[in-house]
Amino acid sequence: MSSLLSLRNIGKSFGGLSALSGISFDVEPGEIVGVIGPNGAGKTTLFNVVTAIYPSTEGEVLFDGERISGLPPHTITKRGITRTFQNIRLFSTMTVEENVMVGRHCRTGAGVWRGVLRTRGERREERGIRGKTRELLDLVGLSGTDREMAAGSLPYGHQRRLEIARALAAEPRLLLLDEPVAGMNDAETQEVFRLIKRVQALGVTILLIEHDMSLVMKACDRLVVFNFGRKIAAGTPSEIRDDPQVIEAYLGAAERDADA
């Protein structure tokens, strides 16, 4: 079986500053792969390259065997890759429901005239969007009373889960999660862990950036370790735990996270 995502020698530099270089690894269907590394190691830059927030300067990204480098962001979403952001980026004045409904955009088709005339097909489509939205809000555990609220007024942890629901609304095959439990307490982290497992059970492959080592070790099938824009190790969580290079580069930070 071919890999779902293949990164071939990805490099990204901003001016003369190299943020990523020579990054190659594959993600297989159904896996949860963790991307770890100290702050500034290039993890979020990798997500931005994969989702075409900005283009890579070198290398290519293959999704399901096809080259997606150079495609615009919305096309990549439609192909089946969606993401969340490290600094939550919800549409803050829209309601919780509307945020998820926006995520359905690429799986629906009503244009100006059908929207204005409210044709039968359009009304059916809107019902479908609302149904799927409720389903996803149930999945991430946002209850009925929250749904009419402005997204920006939700508690922080709920905003992170809403962002996951919005990303799932596009029916991705690959979900990129950028620090989904940053700033959360243990109970909230547990909830997100269970959510990630539920999403995996739906058949979605997950690429996860996270600093919380207990979550990463528990949730991920494989880990890729970055430092200074390079991949320094890859393997199962237990292999990574014992890798001397990783210990040198990273575990100091991991201990600090474990204390927090």
Next chain:
Amino acid sequence: MEWLNPYHLQVASFMLINAILGVSIYVTLSTGQLSLGNAGFMSIGAYTAALLSTQHQLPIPVGILAGSLLAGAAGILVGIPSLRLSGVYLAIATLGFGEVVRAVLINWESLTRGAVGIAAIPQVGRVILVWARDRGFSPESLGLQSNQFISLTVFLILLFSTLLTVAFFLRLSRSRVGRAYAAIRLDESAAAAAGIPTTYYKVLAFSQGALLSGFAGALFAHSTSFVSPGDFTYHRAVEILVFAVFGGSEHIIGPVFGAAFLTLVPEALRAISEYRYILYGILLVLMMVFRPQGVIDPALLRRFRRSGKGTPA
């Protein structure tokens, strides 16, 4: 029927034309794009309608349709290169476009008669009166004098056009396309990541705004029966923007209210007309300080709905 004053009806008619212009800038703003080119698009609509009816004797509805579509097409042409710009840079570029159009109108004398403008454009109320009289109808049978009938007809046509425009864009704002617009306004790259083709929708909104400005311009030409480049200066562009800034740009009712209010108040204050622009300026400064989102915002509308006093939307 003495109370039916043609002057009052004319003020009301300008309120409605301005309301459509207010909606035109609201549509563009609803994707986060600030356009100051709407006076230019308005002039394209006005001149197209005026020339088609005076030079080619085409029926008024044909001219209005052609004027709107031509302005919309110009919107696509201006909108595509302007996508590289945002915020104040887009505003400056579109302002420049408006001035270019005006310069063309002034200098292309063989077509536009230059600064003199185009007079004797068929006035829609008069045309309908003539048409009705030919068929044996006389406004006197309704107790109306001819000029009352003319002003009333214009007012009703504009009222219908405005209601249609507001209903169209109100429905659009609650559809899939409207959600895409709002998402782009709130966070363009998050919208793209959520699967929205931002370029397409930005050009769409820009050209819808242009088309609507052209529509308002064509209606203006057939209501006043005279257009000149002086009607479409940058003062007009700023005035259109102010409708949205004052009334609020987050809900379609905002610019409609802003247009109506800011057309009515200067008329009411004609007695102290020397000072009215001073008051106008003070009003805007106060708005920026105390209510930068405009008089009407979604929170206000929600409060109205909850208190059950009525549903302005």
